[in-house]
Amino acid sequence: MKFGIVINEGPYTHQASDSALQFTKSALAKGHEIFRVFFYHDGVNNGTSLGVPPQDDRNLPNQWSELAEKHNLDLVVCVAAAQRRGMLDEDEMKRHGKEANNLVKGFRISGLGQLIEAGIQADRLVTFGD
Amino acid sequence: MSTLHLVNKSPFERNSLDACLRLAAKGSAVLLFEDGVIGAMQNTKHSDAINTAMSDHKFYVLGPDIKARGLNDDNVIDGINVIDYDGFVDLTTEHKTVQSWL
Numbered sequence: 062m063k064f065g066i067v068i069n070e071g072p073y074t075h076q077a078s079d080s081a082l083q084f085t086k087s088a089l090a091k092g093h094e095i096f097r098v099f100f101y102h103d104g105v106n107n108g109t110s111l112g113v114p115p116q117d118d119r120n121l122p123n124q125w126s127e128l129a130e131k132h133n134l135d136l137v138v139c140v141a142a143a144q145r146r147g148m149l150d151e152d153e154m155k156r157h158g159k160e161a162n163n164l165v166k167g168f169r170i171s172g173l174g175q176l177i178e179a180g181i182q183a184d185r186l187v188t189f190g191d
Numbered sequence: 192m193s194t195l196h197l198v199n200k201s202p203f204e205r206n207s208l209d210a211c212l213r214l215a216a217k218g219s220a221v222l223l224f225e226d227g228v229i230g231a232m233q234n235t236k237h238s239d240a241i242n243t244a245m246s247d248h249k250f251y252v253l254g255p256d257i258k259a260r261g262l263n264d265d266n267v268i269d270g271i272n273v274i275d276y277d278g279f280v281d282l283t284t285e286h287k288t289v290q291s292w293l
Contacts, residue, residue, distance in 0.1 A: 062284050069293065076199070076225045076256075083255075087276040093284075185283050187197075188291040 064088050065183035066098040067176065069190030071106035072121035073114070077189040078107050082124055084187065089132050097135045097179040098125070100168075104190070105143045108136070108168040122165045129167035136168045137175045193218045195286035196248075199225035199293070202237040207292040212240055217247045222282060223271075224253035228260065231267050238268055245270050253279060 066085055070077035085095055100107050107122055114120050129136050138148060147163075150170050154162040164170065180186050196215050202208040208230045211221060221244075223231045230237055231252040241250060250271040257264055257273070264273050274282070283289050 064283075080199075080225060083276045084279060087280045091277065091280055093280065185289055187283055187289050188293065189199075190291065190293040 062185065063094045063096045063183045065096050065176075065179035065186040067179075067186060067188040067190075068098065068100050068104035068107060069102045069188065071103040072112070074103065075191055077104070077191060078121050078125075079119075081187075081189040082121070082128070084189075085128065085134075089128075095132070095134055096183045097137055097175065098129075099176045099179055100136070100138045100142075101176065102139075102142055102190075103146070105138045105146055105148045108138045108143075108148055108165050109163050110165040111163045126165045126167040134167070138164065138168050138170050139176070140170050140172050143170055193220065193286055194288045194290055195219070195282050196221045197289065197291045198223050198227040198230065199291070201226040201229040202235075202240075203229065208237065209240065211292045212244045212248075215248060220249040220251065220282065220286060222251045222253065222274075222279065224256050224279070226260075228252050228256045228262065231257075231271050232262065233266050233268050241268055241271070251278070251282060 066081055068077055068081050072078045109122055112122055149162045150164040151162050196211050198208045198211050200207050251274050252271050254273045254275050
């Protein structure tokens with residue numbers, strides 16, 4: 062079955078990103094396809110490369126990035142939500158004349174159309190949030 | 192093939208469980224996870240609501256989230272099925288739609 066995952070909450074806030082990660086891992090292990098993971102609202106903060114959690118704590122952005130690399134996942138960050146919160150990739154950095162960018166490898170910035178498409182293409186859309 | 196409702200907050204914190212039980216169509220399923228697992232515990236002021244709703248809905252609770260909170264599976268209301276993440280994924284495939292009560 063094809064899944065779309067939506068995450069509306071940042072890492073280390075409550076549990077949305079952790080729950081979504083566990084759910085995604087389980088779904089992949091069971092042979093399901095993850096069509097897309099869409100990060101919306103504060104969820105875009107899951108894509109930061111600048112977080113430095115304590116060594117004995119999980120690094121959620123890296124865990125998503127590693128899972129994406131292993132399973133070729135499409136991790137999409139909402140552009141409008143990202144701009145408000147200072148989440149930029151290299152293109153957005155240049156476009157807005159900023160001096161840094163901070164999107165973890167494996168994530169990409171795109172628009173809400175990607176969420177709509179996930180809703181249409183996936184058999185199930187599962188939303189995690191606060 | 193009905194709806195799976197996801198409730199992730201304690202009934203002592205939010206009214207999402209109450210709203211879900213009030214509005215969910217008969218025959219749908221409810222999964223309590225994250226802080227929502229607190230709603231699955233016996234002998235709280237919210238237990239009766241679930242006991243009553245059990246004739247209309249199937250109830251599930253996520254075991255790892257019970258454990259993460261230092262709670263005990265033995266205190267889960269009789270009739271609520273304790274499942275793991277694999278069971279969570281299965282539930283989403285067995286129901287036609289998934290509704291998160293955020």
